[in-house]
Amino acid sequence: MQLRIKLGREARGALAKDRTSGDAVSQTMTRYIIRRLLWGVLLLIVVAALLFLMFRYLPTADPAKLRAGRLQSPQIIAEIRHTYGLDKSLPAQFWLYMKNLFLHFNLGYSYYSNAPVKELLFNRLPATLSLVFGGAIVWVITGLSVGIISARRAGSRLDRASMSSALVLVSAPEYWLGLIVLYLFAADIGRVHIFPGAGSYVGLTYDPVKWFESLILPWLVVAAGSAAIYARLIRGSLIETMGEDYIRTARAKGLPERTVVLRHGVRAAINPVVTVLGVDIGVLLGSSVLVETVFNIPGIGRLNYIAITHADFPIVQGTVLFAALVIIVANIIVDIAYAYLDPRVRYS
Amino acid sequence: MRSLRTIVLTALAAALTVALAACGSSKKSTGASASSGTPAGVINPATESLTGGKRGGVLNDVQSEDFEHLDPGVAYFQLDYEIGSATQRNLYSYKPNTFSEVTPDMAEGPPQLSNGNKTITIKIRKGVHFSPPVNREVTAADEVYAIDRVADPNVANPYYLGYLASVEGMKSSKGGPIPGVKALDKYTLQLKLTEPQGPIVVGSMVLPYTAPVPEEYAKKFDAKKPSEYVNYMVATGPYMLKANSAGKILGIGYQPGKSLTLVRNPNWNASTDFRPAYLDQINVSIGGDSNVIGRQVLEGSHMTQSDAPAAPILKLAAQQHPSQLLISAGGGAGDRYIAVNNSDGPFRNVNLRKALWAATDREALDKLRGGKLVSDVMTHFLWNGIAGFEEAGGYPGPKVDYNEHPQGDMAVAEKYMKLAGYPSGKYTGSETLQVVGDSSAPANNVAEAVNQTLKSLGFKTKLNLVEHTVMYSKYCGVVSEKIDVCPNVGWIPDFGDPQAVLDVPFNGNLIVKNGTNSNWGLVNHAKINAAMEAASKVVGVQARGEAWAKIDRELVEEAVVVPYQWAKEPYIKSKDVVGVGQFWNAGTWDYAYTSLK
Numbered sequence: 001m002q003l004r005i006k007l008g009r010e011a012r013g014a015l016a017k018d019r020t021s022g023d024a025v026s027q028t029m030t031r032y033i034i035r036r037l038l039w040g041v042l043l044l045i046v047v048a049a050l051l052f053l054m055f056r057y058l059p060t061a062d063p064a065k066l067r068a069g070r071l072q073s074p075q076i077i078a079e080i081r082h083t084y085g086l087d088k089s090l091p092a093q094f095w096l097y098m099k100n101l102f103l104h105f106n107l108g109y110s111y112y113s114n115a116p117v118k119e120l121l122f123n124r125l126p127a128t129l130s131l132v133f134g135g136a137i138v139w140v141i142t143g144l145s146v147g148i149i150s151a152r153r154a155g156s157r158l159d160r161a162s163m164s165s166a167l168v169l170v171s172a173p174e175y176w177l178g179l180i181v182l183y184l185f186a187a188d189i190g191r192v193h194i195f196p197g198a199g200s201y202v203g204l205t206y207d208p209v210k211w212f213e214s215l216i217l218p219w220l221v222v223a224a225g226s227a228a229i230y231a232r233l234i235r236g237s238l239i240e241t242m243g244e245d246y247i248r249t250a251r252a253k254g255l256p257e258r259t260v261v262l263r264h265g266v267r268a269a270i271n272p273v274v275t276v277l278g279v280d281i282g283v284l285l286g287s288s289v290l291v292e293t294v295f296n297i298p299g300i301g302r303l304n305y306i307a308i309t310h311a312d313f314p315i316v317q318g319t320v321l322f323a324a325l326v327i328i329v330a331n332i333i334v335d336i337a338y339a340y341l342d343p344r345v346r347y348s
Numbered sequence: 349m350r351s352l353r354t355i356v357l358t359a360l361a362a363a364l365t366v367a368l369a370a371c372g373s374s375k376k377s378t379g380a381s382a383s384s385g386t387p388a389g390v391i392n393p394a395t396e397s398l399t400g401g402k403r404g405g406v407l408n409d410v411q412s413e414d415f416e417h418l419d420p421g422v423a424y425f426q427l428d429y430e431i432g433s434a435t436q437r438n439l440y441s442y443k444p445n446t447f448s449e450v451t452p453d454m455a456e457g458p459p460q461l462s463n464g465n466k467t468i469t470i471k472i473r474k475g476v477h478f479s480p481p482v483n484r485e486v487t488a489a490d491e492v493y494a495i496d497r498v499a500d501p502n503v504a505n506p507y508y509l510g511y512l513a514s515v516e517g518m519k520s521s522k523g524g525p526i527p528g529v530k531a532l533d534k535y536t537l538q539l540k541l542t543e544p545q546g547p548i549v550v551g552s553m554v555l556p557y558t559a560p561v562p563e564e565y566a567k568k569f570d571a572k573k574p575s576e577y578v579n580y581m582v583a584t585g586p587y588m589l590k591a592n593s594a595g596k597i598l599g600i601g602y603q604p605g606k607s608l609t610l611v612r613n614p615n616w617n618a619s620t621d622f623r624p625a626y627l628d629q630i631n632v633s634i635g636g637d638s639n640v641i642g643r644q645v646l647e648g649s650h651m652t653q654s655d656a657p658a659a660p661i662l663k664l665a666a667q668q669h670p671s672q673l674l675i676s677a678g679g680g681a682g683d684r685y686i687a688v689n690n691s692d693g694p695f696r697n698v699n700l701r702k703a704l705w706a707a708t709d710r711e712a713l714d715k716l717r718g719g720k721l722v723s724d725v726m727t728h729f730l731w732n733g734i735a736g737f738e739e740a741g742g743y744p745g746p747k748v749d750y751n752e753h754p755q756g757d758m759a760v761a762e763k764y765m766k767l768a769g770y771p772s773g774k775y776t777g778s779e780t781l782q783v784v785g786d787s788s789a790p791a792n793n794v795a796e797a798v799n800q801t802l803k804s805l806g807f808k809t810k811l812n813l814v815e816h817t818v819m820y821s822k823y824c825g826v827v828s829e830k831i832d833v834c835p836n837v838g839w840i841p842d843f844g845d846p847q848a849v850l851d852v853p854f855n856g857n858l859i860v861k862n863g864t865n866s867n868w869g870l871v872n873h874a875k876i877n878a879a880m881e882a883a884s885k886v887v888g889v890q891a892r893g894e895a896w897a898k899i900d901r902e903l904v905e906e907a908v909v910v911p912y913q914w915a916k917e918p919y920i921k922s923k924d925v926v927g928v929g930q931f932w933n934a935g936t937w938d939y940a941y942t943s944l945k
Binding site for chain 2: 062065075076077079080082083084109110112113114115119120123124175178179182188189197198199292293294296298302303306307309310311
């Protein structure tokens with residue numbers, strides 16, 4: 001009884017100690033997250049400033065002259081310059097730009113359609129999110145599956161075939177791959193009419209079934225290259241991990257091989273994949289222009305591309321800033337996830 | 349400003365003259381000749397039938413490019429005109445198969461000029477109504493507001509001072525009311541001018557700024573900087589952009605870079621319009637890869653493509669589906685030439701200019717841009733469908749030795765190099781020529797080829813390839829930059845008149861030094877300038893054609909630039925579409941005339 005009481009006290013003490021330790025970790029993590037968020041905001045300001053300066057100092061066309069058309073007069077150009085605030089001093093323009101951006105989340109207006117850039121971005125966001133996250137799910141599942149199987153059967157024919165295929169897919173440009181799958185499988189111009197082709201994208205809320213069908217080919221194309229990279233990444237990492245002492249210990253304890261691989265091996269081997277996944281998703285959200293163009297998906301990448309061809313700077317600035325924001329946020333999420341996944345990682 | 353106004357005066361006087369005399373014009377002067385290299389069975393917008401379409405159906409149009417400015421007060425781009433011609437009614441308009449004959453549209457008939465051409469009176473057509481949510485009948489006051497708003501900096505019309513500077517109070521106006529623009533009564537519009545330039549102002553009324561705008565509805569949108577009327581604009585034509593009950597278009601009927609939807613204007617009265625408006629709806633999908641959307645159009649149903657198809661698609665269409673291909677040769681299509689600096693540097697010497705002309709393989713340059721399907725080798729300056737084209741030499745062009753070998757002839761080039769004072773046949777001067785070209789394909793390839801030709805003549809060059817808009821606004825359009833050679837410039841006139849083709853790019857009196865110059869060769873020859881001044885006053889299509897054809901020949905004699913391409917614009921459609929192209933608008937599909945089988 002005494003012993004039981006003693007053990008109970010010891011357990012409570014340990015629990016309290018753990019709680020204290022847990023609180024400390026939690027506080028450290030909170031401080032870390034806040035610090036990362038502040039750095040993120042600072043980075044965003046720097047990116048915005050660089051973008052602003054780039055569009056003013058690099059040899060670009062004068063937006064006022066572009067907007068004015070061919071039969072131009074100095075008066076018209078001056079009036080347009082005034083309307084768009086381009087006649088203000090550079091610091092004044094910069095202050096106005098930053099104030100609008102950070103206080104009102106106003107990214108300006110398109111020089112051509114006069115549409116608010118913020119509205120255009122939000123209008124395009126669902127299409128890009130659909131493309132990128134759907135593609136990411138496909139490439140993660142495919143990449144991990146192929147990588148794990150290859151790692152477990154390293155050197156086999158299956159492994160060699162998988163890795164060779166991965167090499168081919170990594171080398172295939174998305175644009176080319178997109179055209180090939182359309183010419184093969186699109187319902188309108190394909191040789192075998194299976195999937196809806198280019199221009200078939202509809203919003204998820206409009207028709208979920210059509211939304212899903214229209215994205216099958218784009219998802220496969222987006223996923224192809226990344227899945228191949230992830231397969232090679234997880235294969236290498238898992239082969240290395242499976243040689244660790246704790247894996248041998250797990251096996252010695254009599255755990256089933258499936259548990260050893262998935263619970264002990266993959267959990268440790270997946271860290272590099274998680275690191276690149278966040279960044280990849282972030283990059284793709286801002287630069288999915290090729291797949292969006294080939295499949296005629298009205299996303300942010302294509303918005304950016306058309307704006308570049310028209311020298312529509314407010315849109316270009318808006319989309320680049322958006323891409324920067326996504327990449328910064330993705331990096332922060334990855335870092336936090338990394339800490340939770342790998343207890344060895346400690347932030348001070 | 350003087351120079352800009354002169355541009356407009358001359359261009360519009362010419363346009364008006366053509367318009368008024370169009371009924372009696374001869375095919376020799378204004379009709380479209382057969383272009384070389386166009387396959388049999390291809391649609392020619394200059395000779396197409398405008399009647400007999402079947403009513404109903406939905407057309408699905410695809411285009412890689414987006415629109416620029418749909419507001420009729422700003423529109424100044426081919427794709428914008430395509431939408432404007434189906435949704436808006438200007439005071440005067442072109443039917444699809446002409447670039448010279450003007451038809452009264454929002455106007456009831458021809459304008460009345462009085463007070464020594466200083467007063468213009470136009471009767472407005474009755475029974476035309478605005479689309480929802482305005483719904484009411486169009487009156488002269490709506491034309492007054494449409495003209496007033498072009499001077500509004502929030503609207504920023506790109507050409508109004510050039511065309512309307514003589515209207516009383518226009519120059520000092522910031523958006524109206526303009527004293528010289530009045531509605532005398534419900535259906536009578538009157539413009540008073542400070543100078544006798546009535547014909548010129550009337551000529552400009554084919555431009556979209558004359559589409560009526562309801563002040564009580566549009567004013568609050570025009571008060572925004574910039575105007576937001578484009579996102580709420582109403583229609584007077586057979587179609588309107590799809591809108592919500594408040595009239596909002598943005599995000600509904602037009603999603604920039606994404607889609608545009610035209611539906612029937614419920615308030616359109618067919619008895620007031622010459623457009624047949626067969627289709628029930630037009631869905632425009634913006635974006636996509638040209639190779640993919642081209643195949644979708646050729647193999648699909650009820651589809652058209654409104655921008656030029658990709659080269660492989662064009663080839664496929666020409667070889668296997670010629671009846672689905674439209675090629676517009678001349679008319680509202682433009683030209684391309686190598687601008688050489690006539691005012692500064694080595695090319696002040698006419699014989700050096702002739703040597704470059706002779707040495708240039710113009711067929712090769714055309715091949716770089718797509719070959720005979722999309723271009724004819726340019727042999728002089730007026731083109732097919734413009735008065736004076738045949739008189740100036742037609743397709744073969746003037747018979748001068750430096751023009752007779754479109755593949756280039758180095759022996760002829762050497763002859764002119766020697767005449768220029770270089771006995772070896774090669775340039776031996778110390779200057780390095782500044783060559784500025786367009787960095788995007790295929791123009792960059794043309795620039796590289798021209799650069800090689802210059803080197804083959806012994807010139808030292810510095811080639812600078814920049815983005816297309818930068819090429820014009822930072823280099824070739826800036827007189828002070830003193831660029832020697834601009835190999836990628838070209839011209840599209842606003843009106844189907846020889847003066848509109850030749851005046852601005854080659855009249856030395858129109859060189860402007862504000863960084864927006866369009867005389868890229870800085871062509872400034874007193875004799876030619878004087879001839880242009882005289883020709884601008886000539887009346888009558890045939891006489892004007894002959895007068896400007898003479899100037900064309902003088903431009904060739906002076907070899908002011910090296911012409912290499914008369915552009916032909918190709919468009920494709922599905923086999924079950926009866927496509928009608930706009931000859932005046934570079935051949936783009938006319939939604940108000942196109943129908944489905």
